[in-house]
Amino acid sequence: MEGKNRMEQGNVLDGLHEECGVFGIYDFDGGNVASSVYYGLLALQHRGQESCGIAVGDTDGPRKVTTHKGMGLVNEVFTPEILENMHGDIGVGHTRYSTAGSSTRENAQPLVLNYIKGTLAVAHNGNLINAPQLRRELEYSGAIFQTTIDSEVIAYHIARERVNSASVEEAVSHAMNKIQGAYSLVVMSPRKLVGARDPYGFRPLCIGKRDNTYILASESCALQTIGAEFVRDVEPGEIVSISPKYGIVSDKSHCLPKEKAARCIFEYIYFARPDSHIDGVSVYGSRIEAGKYLAMDSPVDADLVVGVPESGNAAALGYSLQSGIPYGTAFVKNSYIGRTFIKPKQSNRESSVQVKLSVLKEAVAGKRIIMIDDSIVRGTTSDRIVKMLRDAGATEVHMRVSSPPFLYPCYFGTDVPAREQLIAYNRTVEDIRQVIGADSLAYLKLERLSDMVGGLPYCSGCFTGKYPLDPPTEDIRGDYDK
Numbered sequence: 001m002e003g004k005n006r007m008e009q010g011n012v013l014d015g016l017h018e019e020c021g022v023f024g025i026y027d028f029d030g031g032n033v034a035s036s037v038y039y040g041l042l043a044l045q046h047r048g049q050e051s052c053g054i055a056v057g058d059t060d061g062p063r064k065v066t067t068h069k070g071m072g073l074v075n076e077v078f079t080p081e082i083l084e085n086m087h088g089d090i091g092v093g094h095t096r097y098s099t100a101g102s103s104t105r106e107n108a109q110p111l112v113l114n115y116i117k118g119t120l121a122v123a124h125n126g127n128l129i130n131a132p133q134l135r136r137e138l139e140y141s142g143a144i145f146q147t148t149i150d151s152e153v154i155a156y157h158i159a160r161e162r163v164n165s166a167s168v169e170e171a172v173s174h175a176m177n178k179i180q181g182a183y184s185l186v187v188m189s190p191r192k193l194v195g196a197r198d199p200y201g202f203r204p205l206c207i208g209k210r211d212n213t214y215i216l217a218s219e220s221c222a223l224q225t226i227g228a229e230f231v232r233d234v235e236p237g238e239i240v241s242i243s244p245k246y247g248i249v250s251d252k253s254h255c256l257p258k259e260k261a262a263r264c265i266f267e268y269i270y271f272a273r274p275d276s277h278i279d280g281v282s283v284y285g286s287r288i289e290a291g292k293y294l295a296m297d298s299p300v301d302a303d304l305v306v307g308v309p310e311s312g313n314a315a316a317l318g319y320s321l322q323s324g325i326p327y328g329t330a331f332v333k334n335s336y337i338g339r340t341f342i343k344p345k346q347s348n349r350e351s352s353v354q355v356k357l358s359v360l361k362e363a364v365a366g367k368r369i370i371m372i373d374d375s376i377v378r379g380t381t382s383d384r385i386v387k388m389l390r391d392a393g394a395t396e397v398h399m400r401v402s403s404p405p406f407l408y409p410c411y412f413g414t415d416v417p418a419r420e421q422l423i424a425y426n427r428t429v430e431d432i433r434q435v436i437g438a439d440s441l442a443y444l445k446l447e448r449l450s451d452m453v454g455g456l457p458y459c460s461g462c463f464t465g466k467y468p469l470d471p472p473t474e475d476i477r478g479d480y481d482k
């Protein structure tokens with residue numbers, strides 16, 4: 001796959017796309033951390049499947065940093081031999097879904113920079129809205145970039161600020177005065193692990209602990225995987241620095257009033273793993289709630305409620321619990337295919353759904369089915385599976401969607417197809433129902449989103465076109481054509 005753009009890889013053909021996963025760890029007792037980074041990244045694989053990488057360093061002695069990155073899944077890029085040769089008590093890792101800059105090995109993260117203060121490794125989840133301007137400014141002042149991603153602009157700023165700052169966390173803080181947009185960062189410096197979340201908290205980041213080892217991870221599911229306990233979330237705007245000398249030190253100078261936060265609501269709807277908790281809210285619980293609201297607001301009589309695997313399942317259970325209609329399984333998902341895979345050509349892309357999902361005929365034949373999915377983007381999935389259910393003998397197919405109609409672009413890290421390709425663009429719900437061929441169709445009401453996440457402030461720009469920051473004035477997608 002190396003060197004190919006995303007269209008050739010086939011992962012822009014349908015669906016929504018994931019976010020990157022970041023992970024950092026520091027063992028204060030000096031133990032080797034490479035294998036824990038590996039298992040942490042495996043747990044964050046759902047957030048990005050294009051490339052991945054790990055950098056580990058020794059905080060003692062020569063402070064050598066070893067880096068390995070490659071295209072593909074974590075278990076494809078790392079072998080036991082590679083991991084055995086990575087030594088160090090501090091480390092950082094990344095799973096990438098590209099949002100700015102093409103999907104190539106050169107653009108894989110973490111980014112590792114050698115500069116006057118030693119080696120710096122940076123892993124970024126999110127998308128900057130002012131990266132092109134900042135990059136131009138730096139280039140005119142003589143900077144030479146190794147990659148085409150926005151994340152290098154962040155790494156460069158931190159390294160540059162570090163020269164005139166007392167500490168790496170202070171350098172991160174100075175860099176945060178310049179960068180705008182979505183970022184959850186894990187930064188490894190020679191003797192500190194630093195985490196930072198942008199003031200709006202678009203993307204998640206949490207802190208964990210296992211014995212005398214401290215961890216930063218995009219999602220709490222990664223902490224469970226490595227046997228660590230959840231300590232707390234990094235707050236929107238907060239910088240945390242972790243070192244044996246000072247423990248966990250927090251800088252909240254970039255924090256905004258709590259109600260200004262703008263967490264991406266799609267983390268709860270689709271991106272995050274259901275076993276994660278983000279900012280005190282269970283992802284699974286929020287999906288169950290969304291399903292319950294669908295049952296309250298848009299009820300329909302039927303025999304069976306089914307979810308579209310994976311991310312539609314929890315909302316289907318919520319619908320069933322609220323309505324009393326039995327919950328069942330209608331689809332079998334091929335678990336060896338990721339969210340990203342080499343799909344059939346665009347001309348016959350519908351069949352890519354059949355590669356992923358097949359119908360359990362005996363479960364649906366002769367039944368009135370309520371089918372729940374978390375989102376309809378282009379409509380490829382829904383259109384195909386409604387037909388698949390009917391072909392399998394379902395007498396009625398009612399579709400319920402556990403998010404509002406997807407209508408606007410996202411500048412903060414969700415990869416949305418061009419507007420004309422969104423099924424909800426210029427169509428009423430009734431038009432969409434006809435296109436996908438369902439007997440009835442209803443979406444989650446916009447006002448239910450707040451209840452779904454227990455009143456936490458969030459960004460729902462993709463449904464409303466209203467964003468917490470002004471949209472960028474120039475193309476921020478980097479060097480590839482979508």
Ligand SMILES: O=P(O)(O)OC[C@H]1O[C@H](OP(=O)(O)OP(=O)(O)O)[C@H](O)[C@@H]1O
Pocket residue numbers: 013014015016270308309310311312339373374375376377378379380381382
């Ligand atoms: O309308 P469409 O363009 O087809 O996109 C919508 C589908 O894409 C996502 O699923 P995806 O297959 O990406 O992953 P999942 O298995 O994790 O739900 C989402 O959950 C919907 O099912």
Ligand SMILES: NC(=O)CC[C@H](N)C(=O)O
Pocket residue numbers: 018019020021048096097098099100101109124125126127128149150151413
């Ligand atoms: N999905 C992400 O968080 C991507 C991070 C960064 N913008 C990149 O393209 O590598």
Ligand SMILES: [Mg+2]
Pocket residue numbers: 308309310311312373374
């Ligand atoms: Mg899906």
